[in-house]
Amino acid sequence: QAVSAYKKRPEPCKRLVLYYHVLFDGTNEANATSAIVSNITKLGDFNFGQFVVFDDPMTDDHHLLSPPVARAQGFYFYNMKTTYNAGFAYKLIFNSSDYKGTLNLMGADIIAQEARDISVVGGTGDFFMARGICTLRTDTFQGNAYFRLQMDIKLYECY
Template sequence: MATWSKTSLIVAAIFLLSSAGVAHGRSRRFVTSYDEPCKKMRLYFHDIIYDYSNSTSNSTSAAVTKPTALSTAVSKNGYFFGRMVVFNDPMTEGKALPPSLEETAVRAQGLYFYDKKDGPNAWLAFSIVFNSTAHQGTLNLMGADPNIETRDISIVGGTGDFFMSRGVATLRTDAFEGFKYFRLQMDIKLYECYV
């Protein structure tokens, strides 16, 4: 097994850090600010869950676990404790659903599961995938989504235009129609990013 000298490691680190500032053919610099975000954006997350009564072409998420004996015994209002949902949801700059649910330039892809026995408390892990002329890459988010008016989840990293970005996304439920559809307003603030 090859061993690296201290000098080799330093040279490799400098090379990686210097090459990280170039993405999509342009030079960028890394900005860290804990007072003022280096980038802000507002997106709307649209989740349409398949529940056997709606069409599969109109659904963007599906439960991948069945209710267990524990979850049906202790859960109220259909928020089955331990239920996991996988999604590939469209995201928009405005509140309206896009004309094509499958062909949007920004998507949220990941999962959430209910982690409270008596309410819609969830835990999220997903990526926002950007594929447009404005942005290319991903933002990766994870964290608790408690049943309160506004809540924050962590932005733990990114790729492409959002390489190594970190920050916070403030979520607010903007619309809710039973167990079939919800829309979240997501205010994204990046405090570490390349500009």
């Protein structure tokens, strides 16, 4: 018998909608915020096995050059043989007048889905012991040069 996914889903105790900007290590190293650290393997045609480490600005609107409200630091890696699909593991690091602290996230970025959920597995500082869900949506994709994700962060456990 299937579980009904959302029957008891509560309201978030906190919500933040941020934008994640990835600039690749290509022709412009001075601006790049991400770098490939492992080679693609021979399994399939979708970058299987490639790890990318990032130190990306997070803004509260669509603009890359808006003042960052946090940084996203961590990695993603491709782990599906038959299509593009990534695993994410990263921290959001806040150090502003609004928030100081971190959120720790991991989960599956199933790129073919319009909205894909990953887990907020912990937090520190202003996000002490937080848990929740972060919904990823592709906001723009400009190939190997630049892509931007919306991260809709909903915390359901707050202290």
